[in-house]
Amino acid sequence: MQSANLRRTFLYYIFFAAIAISPRASALGDRDLLQQASGQLVGAFQYMWHLQNSECGYLVKGSYGLQAGLDLVEKHLEPAERIYIREYFASIEWQLEDQQTYFIVMSSINAPEFNHLTKNQRCNQAHVLAKQLLLQSRQQWEHAVRHFSH
Numbered sequence: 001m002q003s004a005n006l007r008r009t010f011l012y013y014i015f016f017a018a019i020a021i022s023p024r025a026s027a028l029g030d031r032d033l034l035q036q037a038s039g040q041l042v043g044a045f046q047y048m049w050h051l052q053n054s055e056c057g058y059l060v061k062g063s064y065g066l067q068a069g070l071d072l073v074e075k076h077l078e079p080a081e082r083i084y085i086r087e088y089f090a091s092i093e094w095q096l097e098d099q100q101t102y103f104i105v106m107s108s109i110n111a112p113e114f115n116h117l118t119k120n121q122r123c124n125q126a127h128v129l130a131k132q133l134l135l136q137s138r139q140q141w142e143h144a145v146r147h148f149s150h
Contacts, residue, residue, distance in 0.1 A: 030148040035081055037137075037144035038073035042089065044137035045069030046098060050105040051130045056123035060130070073141065076149040105130070 049065035051057065066089060074082050088094055108126040117125070 031078070031081065034076065034144040034148040035085065037141040038077060038081075038085060039088065041073055041137045041141040042066065042069030042085070043097075043101065044134045045072075047101050047105060048130050048134055050102050051126060054105060054109060054126075055119070056109055056126050059123055059127040076145050 045064045045068055046066050048060055048062075049068075052060035052064055070086070070089065074085070077085065105126065108129055109122050114122050114125070
């Protein structure tokens with residue numbers, strides 16, 4: 001029973017994190033889908049960065065964060081799209097969403113329903129969640145790059 005509750009809680013966090021970190025596409029179209037997938041991947045990098053800079057950071061290997069994500073996706077964007085995505089990630093809207101992302105990461109580690117777990121167990125669960133979010137975002141982005149990038 002408790003395992004089902006934990007699974008449900010993590011599914012909630014995955015869903016909420018995906019909503020919180022995804023920029024809004026301005027119109028429907030192939031390039032917009034690439035922009036959206038790029039924004040989601042950058043957001044997932046930022047999610048991993050928050051985890052990396054938490055008490056669970058010892059589990060996160062690699063270089064993450066806003067700049068690392070931008071460096072990865074920008075080479076597949078047109079110059080105008082690069083400006084758009086940089087403006088978005090410099091906006092107040094992004095800062096608010098990044099604060100929500102930080103809250104989600106911290107909640108995935110310190111939520112009251114996880115008090116019965118050790119720190120290592122809580123960190124492992126938070127790390128699995130972050131890796132799932134990153135994997136899903138990366139797969140969507142790679143699909144968009146294959147189909148919509150020039």
